[in-house]
Amino acid sequence: MSLSYKPVIWNRTKIIYDAVMLAGIFIYILIFLRLGPVISSALRDTDLPIQRMRAFGSLALLMLTIVLAIGPLARIDARFIPLLYNRRHFGVMTAIIAATHAYYVLGWYFSFSPTPQLTALFTSNTSFTSTAGFPFELFGVFALVILAVLAVTSHDFWLSFLTPPVWKAIHMSVYFAYAAVILHVALGALIDRRDLALAFLSLGGLATLCVLHLIAGRRETSADAAASKKAPEAPWVIVGDLSEIAEGRAIIGAAPGGERIAVFRSKGGLSAVSNICSHQNGPIGEGKVVIGFITCPWHGYQYRPEDGCSPPPFRERIRKYRLRLEGSSVLVDPEPLPLGTKLEPLAIPAELLPAVAAPKKEGTV
């Protein structure tokens, strides 16, 4: 996991994800260029290079909106979780589509300028004091620079090299890129054309994202606030009933401070670990036990149930918690053990072993 890096590690899911994404891109551009001029008079009266530029510009905006919607959607409904797994591929592709848009802009708008194209881009419009004539291209340049930095640093090598907090801080700038794109589109493209589709894509997308983030945020806060029921012998908390845990899967409880704890059941034993993956904070409790290892559903990082450590040569570690059974109630001590502490899975008494919940379907929480 963190020791060796291959430039790209492909698996079947990634290939399907990328194939669907590329097919979607191809279909969008095809429909835009073929049907666009038939439906919209604004597109009919323009040349092909401008149509291409608009096709890629609007697609980049659409993809950026989708990238930002995937996170809250996955929190609101588990069916969106598969979209989350390879979100980085989606982000990198968004940067490539945006760069293609900029490439067409430079090629067409500044091809007849005697000054070099990049110089023309930065000097042809300098009406900084007027709203209508503001050089909206600069917002596009700003957004593209951010998207390029995020695409270049998207690989796990950079995550490890920069450390997760720095990497995360850099990647949060995607919201600045999005704000810049909205300004770019609003100031530039919307001003002189009454293009309803574009207005919907930019302002409708912005409103949808705000609502999704608010709903997801509220759910997270109330889930954190609703700690699992306290057991009579404090500080133990009751995370659920044994019968709720399917073989190889987990139930998730919450400590009074909001820390989530996942209790896995595997081969007649129970193990409690932090619900937060040390790779990118993925929800481990939504994963499963694969050949004896607790496996994170996001990118497949694995941890040993007995000590929360990744198998050698990897070095990731997650917290472990003490567990006990009271009848079929599963109780957890919310005080985490020091990282790396070994604690064998709690054996489920023979009389309780038949209490097995039906295995959950793939992709459900």
Ligand code: HEM
């Ligand atoms: C170097 C960076 C960029 C430059 C120089 C640039 C330049 C331009 C120009 C000149 C237009 C006006 C075209 C017209 O309506 O005739 C435009 C429109 C647009 N740009 Fe950019 N842009 C850049 C980056 C971006 C990025 C990063 C995005 C989105 C992620 C984006 C999305 C759009 C959209 C949606 C439109 C409106 C397209 C339409 O009219 O249908 N641009 N851009």
Ligand code: FES
């Ligand atoms: S978050 Fe990436 S593997 Fe867990």
